Amino acid sequence: MINKVVAGADEAIKDIEDGNTLMLGGFGLCGIPENCIAALVKKGVKELTCIANNAGVDDFGIGLMLQTRQVKKMISSYVGENAEFERQLLSGELEVELIPQGTLATRCLAAGYGMPAIFTPAGVGTEVAEGKEIRNFKGKDYLMEYAFDADFALVKAWKGDTAGNLIFRSTSRNFNPVMAMAGKITIAEVEQLVEAGELDPDQIHTPGVYVHRIFQGKEYEKRIEQRTVRSKN
Amino acid sequence: MLDKNGIAKRIAKEIKDGYYVNLGIGIPTLVANYIPNGINVVLQSENGLLGMGPFPFDGEEDPDLINAGKQTITTLPGSSIFDSAMSFGMIRAQKIDLTILGAMEVSENGDIANWKIPGKMVKGMGGAMDLVASAKNIIVAMQHINKAGESKLLPNCTLPLTGIKCIKKIVTELAVLDILPEGGFKLIERAPGVSVDFIRNATLGRLYATDDVPEMAID
Numbered sequence A: 001m002i003n004k005v006v007a008g009a010d011e012a013i014k015d016i017e018d019g020n021t022l023m024l025g026g027f028g029l030c031g032i033p034e035n036c037i038a039a040l041v042k043k044g045v046k047e048l049t050c051i052a053n054n055a056g057v058d059d060f061g062i063g064l065m066l067q068t069r070q071v072k073k074m075i076s077s078y079v080g081e082n083a084e085f086e087r088q089l090l091s092g093e094l095e096v097e098l099i100p101q102g103t104l105a106t107r108c109l110a111a112g113y114g115m116p117a118i119f120t121p122a123g124v125g126t127e128v129a130e131g132k133e134i135r136n137f138k139g140k141d142y143l144m145e146y147a148f149d150a151d152f153a154l155v156k157a158w159k160g161d162t163a164g165n166l167i168f169r170s171t172s173r174n175f176n177p178v179m180a181m182a183g184k185i186t187i188a189e190v191e192q193l194v195e196a197g198e199l200d201p202d203q204i205h206t207p208g209v210y211v212h213r214i215f216q217g218k219e220y221e222k223r224i225e226q227r228t229v230r231s232k233n
Numbered sequence B: 001m002l003d004k005n006g007i008a009k010r011i012a013k014e015i016k017d018g019y020y021v022n023l024g025i026g027i028p029t030l031v032a033n034y035i036p037n038g039i040n041v042v043l044q045s046e047n048g049l050l051g052m053g054p055f056p057f058d059g060e061e062d063p064d065l066i067n068a069g070k071q072t073i074t075t076l077p078g079s080s081i082f083d084s085a086m087s088f089g090m091i092r093a094q095k096i097d098l099t100i101l102g103a104m105e106v107s108e109n110g111d112i113a114n115w116k117i118p119g120k121m122v123k124g125m126g127g128a129m130d131l132v133a134s135a136k137n138i139i140v141a142m143q144h145i146n147k148a149g150e151s152k153l154l155p156n157c158t159l160p161l162t163g164i165k166c167i168k169k170i171v172t173e174l175a176v177l178d179i180l181p182e183g184g185f186k187l188i189e190r191a192p193g194v195s196v197d198f199i200r201n202a203t204l205g206r207l208y209a210t211d212d213v214p215e216m217a218i219d
Helices: A034-043 A064-067 A083-091 A101-112 A176-182 B004-012 B025-036 B084-092 B128-133 B198-200
Strands: A021-024 A049-050 A071-076 A095-098 A115-118 A133-137 A140-146 A151-159 A183-194 A213-216 B021-022 B044-045 B047-053 B074-079 B099-100 B106-109 B138-141 B170-171 B176-179 B183-188
Touching: A021 A176, A034 A064, A034 A151, A034 A183, A064 A083, A101 A115, A101 A140, A101 A176, A101 A213, A151 A176, A176 A183, A176 B084, A176 B198, B004 B025, B004 B138, B004 B170, B021 B025, B025 B099, B025 B138, B044 B084, B084 B128, B099 B128, B183 B198
Parallel strands: A021 A049, A021 A151, A049 A071, A071 A095, A151 A183, A183 A213, B021 B044, B021 B099, B099 B138, B138 B170
Antiparallel strands: A115 A140, A133 A140, B044 B047, B047 B074, B170 B176, B176 B183
16 A cells, blocks of 8 residues: 655645645634644745635634735635734735635535536626626526646545545534545645554545545644533533 | 514524525524424534534533534534535535525615625625525525614615525515515515514615515514
């Protein structure tokens, strides 16, 4: 079996350069590649274009890379809950392309499935449609949206094996499997790294062919954005 | 006049047994609290979950298990989890029976605006554009008039659009209204104690109302 294991986050991201386009998995702060983000902040690469559903919060997730001004452009669907982001956006320091969430996910999927574009009705008749080709199928209009072209995809899984196979846990799956399929180079960080053969092939969410590098993250804070609970009484 | 919970209660009456339902953030989230007993529904959370359960007990929250509002939640017997592409695949393919979402403005031809106030608020559309473009059945939960007393049910939306010609039913603090296929708001029910004239004055778009529009029945 081909061994995809690298020592850690620093080695995994060592060839990410200024100006690269990165995909980062996660929804809010759930299932984000915490260790890769920390390594990118440490390395200090700049002028990055980041494709991620959200931009983190001020002091966690992609928010950390915004504080250090490493991000030139964000491609996201929802960017609330981040004051530094809003400040950079309004001052013109940060370029932002907002796109529908399903379009974001499906443009990743298209890249991973080797399809150049998709047709979706999301955004027809809105400013999202500006400059885009429209096709009518069975009486309904659809926008043509291109597959993403990303230099690296950084994803976070629950378990992975040395062959790069991944299993996600609960809703931390979100964008991770489709982004894993979509990167020219995909880097997976996992909570538990096991030997090839220890994961049931029937339970694999992302086959190792899509994963180029894998490592076990040093630690996971797994911060909760909105802690909502009910009382036992 | 209804409060937010009243709007949620009235919308809950539209939910039928066996429905798969997507609830947006805000008033739509409250609808889950008023689903009548004996009605089986499955709630979708578009980050990738069918079968959303209640908030976890204090101390049992799981950072890996959240809803589209990023709140900690639970699963239920029969729940399933999938990636975000499949989640919007089932929305686009119209497998979800009912979508309930909020709005800043709705026009008399069914356009909706709910994601951006130029120069003031830019948070993004999230999944709203996908939902309104594909859902076969959408109910909008919204305030009829804003804090300045201005109507939010308009001839044309003034804010950037989320979707066009997609809304068919609206529940506000004042009324239940349908949007007619040929355009215009049709008054279906009045909130308790609210007159047809009051609703007419609060609606800037074309309003069609008979004098015998019933008051809504909510417990």
